[in-house]
Amino acid sequence: MYAPERQQEILRLARDGGRVDVVSLAEEFQVTAETIRRDLKALDRAGLLRRVHGGAIPAGRLDFEPDLAERETTAADEKDRIAKAALAELPADGTVILDAGSTLARLAAALPPETSLTVVTHSLPVAARLADHPGIQLHLVGGRVRHRTRAAVDAWALRAYGEIRADVAFVAANGFSAEHGLTTPDLAEAAVKRAAVAAARRVVLLADSSKHGQEHFARFGGLGDVDLLITDSGLSPEDTAALARGGTEVVRA
Amino acid sequence: MYAPERQQEILRLARDGGRVDVVSLAEEFQVTAETIRRDLKALDRAGLLRRVHGGAIPAGRLDFEPDLAERETTAADEKDRIAKAALAELPADGTVILDAGSTLARLAAALPPETSLTVVTHSLPVAARLADHPGIQLHLVGGRVRHRTRAAVDAWALRAYGEIRADVAFVAANGFSAEHGLTTPDLAEAAVKRAAVAAARRVVLLADSSKHGQEHFARFGGLGDVDLLITDSGLSPEDTAALARGGTEVVRA
DNA sequence: ACCGGTCATGCCCGTTCATGCCCGGTCGTG
């Protein structure tokens, strides 16, 4: 196994599990701890991991509350399936907007290498994953970066989205329902999402079923703005039907 | 079998198996390892494969940039010392601009946790390192992202820098000399650096001594624009004195 | 058919890389 392969795998393990430790990695890959330390150092220098005594934690973590880590990994499966399903909605050779959020980050990671696209995003983790994808023309939307979500917000971001027109926007929401629309806890972030939605001809909402019925502080649109919702099978058939009656197509991955 | 045929086949094998190695390819095709290396180099240059020690991996399979880590190992020591020395130039509680480049990334990683600063950058790696630094208000400059440097360039970036005013800009250059000023290989990137330099009251150039005397395609300023140069001890005392005569203070870390 | 030029390949050899081992220093936990 080559060093970069091992490092890639370490990175994956770190992201999945929220942490890795030197000794078990050494065992896992059948190399000495020194080698693992070197790998971790390289990944740390590349800004992908944060080194800690005894191991490392992923640097790009969107959500680093320890108690949420477990829930995060259990939802990982749904999010991966949703991201996979979203691939089918990519235009053949056009422009897409990718919102911030862990599902979007997974979508970015899942883009096949032969993809040819123009991508616009205000999410740092999404940008980091796409920056070296050879087929992708990446445009970064600037702005003040919120620590919690690592997404750019405020004036620069709003203006940038106001100046472009994309084929599809893939957006995430912390809560969605027919009654209360699309909501998220932060006002500034909601404003950016609204601008992103307005900049696209077609809007695809990626949200696992646990988000359904939730409502948060800031609303950035109604379900009527959403052309397609991709969620998981946890959404009940009745809810699905209700949403479909509202004009939103629903895919349950 | 012709070389392009062989390369095509190597590419297919790499994509099928996820990896190839020099020795078995040499055996497989009944040629020497040198020939295979040349093939792999060609495919790497074409962006179809990623070369690793001992073989190659299909492009896009790794979602990080080994190139970045690799470049960091060159003159890593000097760069670390330069970054450390640059810490002394940070304002107590003001606004700084951080350019793209491995030395700047080191600087970002070396910021003490208790630092309180506003940071503006158009570099993705720098932003990734600072995004979760609690004391830092991070402002991301958007734009088209260049694959090679992971830095934002073009209209959005230029306009953003045109709208701000910072206490200090820390910039990097691929080449610097009293005669030819500050140069870099890419025009778009040079334009952004120029804008960053213009947006700051004080300009600090971080460049290891191997950059001295080099000149590249695009010039973004003269040494007269630089208030302070931080470099390593590889810069000869005569060169140091010559630069100092030009009005640029020099620190050799 | 001849001939200079280019290209692909092979061979040689000094250099670099990845890894393992060792040892003195540091961390953090009890």
Added chain:
DNA sequence: CACGACCGGGCATGAACGGGCATGACCGGT
């Protein structure tokens, strides 16, 4: 505050690398 785990630098080693050169095949023009 003491001890064990962890860290990082230094060194050794074998594999891989890559630049330079030679050889022979092919090509295009005369």
